[in-house]
Amino acid sequence: MLLEALSVTKSFRGRRGGAPVVAVSNASLRAEPGRFVAIVGESGSGKSTLARMLLDLIPVTDGTVELDGHDIAQLRGGERRAYRRRVQAVLQDPAGSLNPRKRVEQAIGEVVRLHRIASGRSAVRAKVIEALELVGMEPAGRFLDRFPHELSGGQRQRVLIARAIALGPDIIVADEAVSALDASVKAGVLKVMADLTETIGVGYVFITHDLPVVRKVADYVYVMKSGEIVEEGPKDRLFADPQHPYTRTLLAAAPELAPAD
Numbered sequence: 001m002l003l004e005a006l007s008v009t010k011s012f013r014g015r016r017g018g019a020p021v022v023a024v025s026n027a028s029l030r031a032e033p034g035r036f037v038a039i040v041g042e043s044g045s046g047k048s049t050l051a052r053m054l055l056d057l058i059p060v061t062d063g064t065v066e067l068d069g070h071d072i073a074q075l076r077g078g079e080r081r082a083y084r085r086r087v088q089a090v091l092q093d094p095a096g097s098l099n100p101r102k103r104v105e106q107a108i109g110e111v112v113r114l115h116r117i118a119s120g121r122s123a124v125r126a127k128v129i130e131a132l133e134l135v136g137m138e139p140a141g142r143f144l145d146r147f148p149h150e151l152s153g154g155q156r157q158r159v160l161i162a163r164a165i166a167l168g169p170d171i172i173v174a175d176e177a178v179s180a181l182d183a184s185v186k187a188g189v190l191k192v193m194a195d196l197t198e199t200i201g202v203g204y205v206f207i208t209h210d211l212p213v214v215r216k217v218a219d220y221v222y223v224m225k226s227g228e229i230v231e232e233g234p235k236d237r238l239f240a241d242p243q244h245p246y247t248r249t250l251l252a253a254a255p256e257l258a259p260a261d
């Protein structure tokens with residue numbers, strides 16, 4: 001399975017007749033199962049817009065997003081539903097990704113039913129428990145009846161990850177998924193995410209402005225600036241020998257990440 005953005009551009013209509021905003025310009029990237037790909041760049045560089053195009057939430061203005069060589073804009077009905085299952089979003093919890101009135105079992109269980117991963121109360125529950133265990137929430141039974149406000153920030157983020165992996169995705173597009181967490185909690189959640197590339201073989205497009213995070217977990221890095229990908233490469237190469245002045249500036253400004261707990 002291969003997910004690609006091929007020279008994608010997104011422009012938004014300018015406010016009150018102003019010039020259009022080109023949020024993403026001619027960007028190409030590749031993501032595949034088992035691989036941790038990161039997109040870094042400062043606020044407003046177009047990362048979230050690129051993520052939303054990959055997730056099929058907004059259409060591209062130009063270029064294509066392709067799954068195994070098929071333009072996702074052409075997908076219909078069942079094919080589009082399958083895409084929505086295979087490419088999952090994990091956003092940061094403060095964005096209101098979890099409904100405050102739903103318990104953990106319901107929050108995860110309802111997407112499991114919706115995508116027909118399992119049906120029947122006990123099969124759905126088993127799937128929910130399996131997903132919670134994969135993100136380190138053990139014993140999972142303790143968390144099933146909790147509401148989001150009864151969980152810590154790190155636990156809420158794990159529930160969001162569990163909800164995504166319960167569907168057996170190939171790729172998770174994570175937009176600032178750990179950015180709001182305290183340093184030590186962040187390291188734990190990151191480790192859970194990184195481990196999933198091996199335990200279930202999921203791949204990531206991990207969007208962040210946080211370079212220490214990238215340094216810790218990414219295999220391959222794309223650097224975005226003003227809507228363009230200005231540099232890309234395997235993490236070790238990029239950190240050891242940044243080519244673009246913007247990448248060098250980013251690296252110079254990055255603090256160290258706290259050690260994992």
Ligand SMILES: Nc1ncnc2c1ncn2[C@@H]1O[C@H](COP(=O)(O)OP(=O)(O)OP(=O)(O)O)[C@@H](O)[C@H]1O
Pocket residue numbers: 012013021022023041042043044045046047048049050209
């Ligand atoms: N719906 C929209 N209408 C108009 N302009 C938009 C829209 N969405 C994003 N933009 C603009 O596109 C540019 C890129 O925004 P985007 O949110 O993709 O950047 P980002 O790198 O994700 O930043 P952040 O880290 O702050 O979320 C910004 O100039 C933003 O104002």
